[in-house]
Amino acid sequence: DTGVSQNPRHKITKRGQNVTFRCDPISEHNRLYWYRQTLGQGPEFLTYFQNEAQLEKSRLLSDRFSAERPKGSFSTLEIQRTEQGDSAMYLCASSLRQGATEAFFGQGTRLTVV
């Protein structure tokens, strides 16, 4: 058990470019969550998966955002046509039990859009 792993840890991109982040959950955790955290704020829920099914999406997840979890293992979060307002820390968490009762968070991917 190596914990939740997120890559890359840091990403700097130019406005308008596409970026993709990866999250590897704790093995056998069937629930996977994405959160976004902007400076000075708490994390905000984006979306969650149970196995490969995406079961809930926040209104924060605009059409430019897409998340996948093929085969119910790792997950990717893609942002198309990045904007400066997308600059944030993107956190992934995984859980084995129902509800986020035992959610373990990764160290996050910090995105800077210039």
Next chain:
Amino acid sequence: AQSVTQPDIHITVSEGASLELRCNYSYGATPYLFWYVQSPGQGLQLLLKYFSGDTLVQGIKGFEAEFKRSQSSFNLRKPSVHWSDAAEYFCAVGGNFGNEKLTFGTGTRLTIIP
């Protein structure tokens, strides 16, 4: 809708002094409550959680929290802080069955002075 309020943005305490961080929540049913800690540039670490039962819960690193339903509060306490406790602390609500997302407060930044 669920929400969390952390009224103190920044708290400074002397090393060895006691600590109390405030958290008030709004939730339509019996809440699941959490305290997380975040060091700069890092992900979130779970300190403790309340689901049911004893309203005083013990966590890691010597922290405890008390659930008070009448006050809709879940304050975090520590009898004697250490310099290594300096970090950002987040209270969160939610996560029980049928409600997979956590709603976080805006956080309290803790500074420890020698």
